[in-house]
Amino acid sequence: MNDLFKYNIDFYNKTVDSIANYYKYCGKMFENFMSAYNFPNRATETKGTFPANGHDIYNYVARYNTSNLQIQAILKLDGKVDLYKLKQAVKLSIETEPVFKCRFIEDTKPYWKPLDNIGIIKFLSLEETNDIDQSISNFIQSTFDIDNDPMLNIKLMRCEDYDVIGLKINHACCDGLGTLEYIQLLSDIYNKIEHDNGAYIPVPRIAGRKDQDRLFSELGITNQDSLFLPGSDISIPMWSFPWESCSSNIARMSILRFPHGYIDVINKCSKSKGVTVNDFILTAYYRAMLKMGQPIYGLPMEIPITVDLRRYLPNHKTQAIRNFSGSVSTKLTMTMNEPFNETLQRVSDVMKEIKQGYPGLQSALGLERIEKLKYQETLAYYQAWQETKNSQKYCPIYCGDKCVPTLSNLGCISKSLIKFGSRSVIDCYLLPPAIRAPGLLLMACTYNSVLTLAAGYYKGTVSKENIDMLLNKIKDELIDGCEY
Numbered sequence: 001m002n003d004l005f006k007y008n009i010d011f012y013n014k015t016v017d018s019i020a021n022y023y024k025y026c027g028k029m030f031e032n033f034m035s036a037y038n039f040p041n042r043a044t045e046t047k048g049t050f051p052a053n054g055h056d057i058y059n060y061v062a063r064y065n066t067s068n069l070q071i072q073a074i075l076k077l078d079g080k081v082d083l084y085k086l087k088q089a090v091k092l093s094i095e096t097e098p099v100f101k102c103r104f105i106e107d108t109k110p111y112w113k114p115l116d117n118i119g120i121i122k123f124l125s126l127e128e129t130n131d132i133d134q135s136i137s138n139f140i141q142s143t144f145d146i147d148n149d150p151m152l153n154i155k156l157m158r159c160e161d162y163d164v165i166g167l168k169i170n171h172a173c174c175d176g177l178g179t180l181e182y183i184q185l186l187s188d189i190y191n192k193i194e195h196d197n198g199a200y201i202p203v204p205r206i207a208g209r210k211d212q213d214r215l216f217s218e219l220g221i222t223n224q225d226s227l228f229l230p231g232s233d234i235s236i237p238m239w240s241f242p243w244e245s246c247s248s249n250i251a252r253m254s255i256l257r258f259p260h261g262y263i264d265v266i267n268k269c270s271k272s273k274g275v276t277v278n279d280f281i282l283t284a285y286y287r288a289m290l291k292m293g294q295p296i297y298g299l300p301m302e303i304p305i306t307v308d309l310r311r312y313l314p315n316h317k318t319q320a321i322r323n324f325s326g327s328v329s330t331k332l333t334m335t336m337n338e339p340f341n342e343t344l345q346r347v348s349d350v351m352k353e354i355k356q357g358y359p360g361l362q363s364a365l366g367l368e369r370i371e372k373l374k375y376q377e378t379l380a381y382y383q384a385w386q387e388t389k390n391s392q393k394y395c396p397i398y399c400g401d402k403c404v405p406t407l408s409n410l411g412c413i414s415k416s417l418i419k420f421g422s423r424s425v426i427d428c429y430l431l432p433p434a435i436r437a438p439g440l441l442l443m444a445c446t447y448n449s450v451l452t453l454a455a456g457y458y459k460g461t462v463s464k465e466n467i468d469m470l471l472n473k474i475k476d477e478l479i480d481g482c483e484y
Helices: 002-037 054-063 083-096 132-141 176-195 210-218 262-272 277-292 340-356 361-372 375-390 464-483
Strands: 070-077 102-105 111-114 124-128 152-158 163-170 251-257 300-308 325-333 402-412 423-431 439-447 450-458
Touching (some): 054 361, 070 132, 070 176, 083 176, 132 152, 132 251, 176 423, 210 361, 251 423, 262 277, 262 450, 277 340, 325 340, 340 464, 423 439, 423 450, 450 464
Parallel strands (some): 124 152, 402 439
Antiparallel strands (some): 070 163, 070 423, 102 111, 152 163, 251 450, 439 450
16 A cells, blocks of 8 residues: 555656646747847737848838738649648648748838638639649739738648649748748658658748848847948849840749759759859850950959858757848849850859858848838839839839849758658759839759749740740850860
């Protein structure tokens, strides 16, 4: 009896300790969750809201005649997923990353607010099709309602033998690398449901101030204003490009995919020359732009490139899925009849010099300043800029035939095949937002030994033939460059 009594006391003590530890854990997670909100005092604030950061604000205002804000992803599987489990995974992913079920509120200090009709919104839809290629094309060309739709829209396109998952994510809350992070999150949750009998408890993650604070802390920056160089991230349209004098709200996408395994050839070639794959792509971009129209010889020509600011964080990860990208402008004086290798070497030298500093830092500093402004001040600046462009009725006329080509190279989407249970994603690529003239955004990404190049544009402002011509010239330069 004494042994039994002692056992019961021990069991009781262990149980109490376990319960206490459990609630301590819950309390700690709640504290972390609430601290991430970093609420400012605001009369308009309601339960569940959290502030938008400078990155969000900057991307959001692009909706006003600059970009359609759509980042897209296409994932082809080697079979069919379990629809119920995918629905559960989507639901849990949104609970984990609450920004996807919010809308951007244009207030003096903008913030994210949960959608009012969240209970009836379908984040995932199913389309059964006999023409999967047409379904993918229709999905890519479709748009979402920036004001009323959630930040995330997923469609499962199902044909006879396999599934294709299409994602649309609003750039106001998430950048390209954040989109890759979401794809991995969705895969991880699905696999948890598949292998652990649904044992996944979402812990909400909010993108607060800590990411920016960590970035500046790692770089030893205490006085941000003293380092900011106004106008340092502004590029002037200098490259010739065949714009058309027409205005349109219809977004289009051009996609070029390399043969399977050719990225491995580029990798091998770049290593043998002591350069990076990004150097190779950027060199091909410069040389393709040179062939699309005459540059201004003797002056440095610019191609801005996006920079992942996560590179400065200790673990290269943000608190939550979010926008955390900057940019830096590469400058290269063009030379007539220059061999590919010589252009490549000069591009590599430019990139090495850029990397010796802190690429993207000026963008980060500028976005901090935007966050401190009243939203109306930020919006007025961009609207004034747009009105100036439109004072000549059409941007291509105002800009002449010039453009600002930009490269966003996401690199390898995943080193191993992404899994949804027993099914593997055998093909995957991302697509950039459609950009209005004079902007011209090229996105590059690689998955399963396939390199994809894509550019979004607006119908009528440039012909599909000319966008496709640019992509093909880049492809030809990459292929020729590997033969030297």
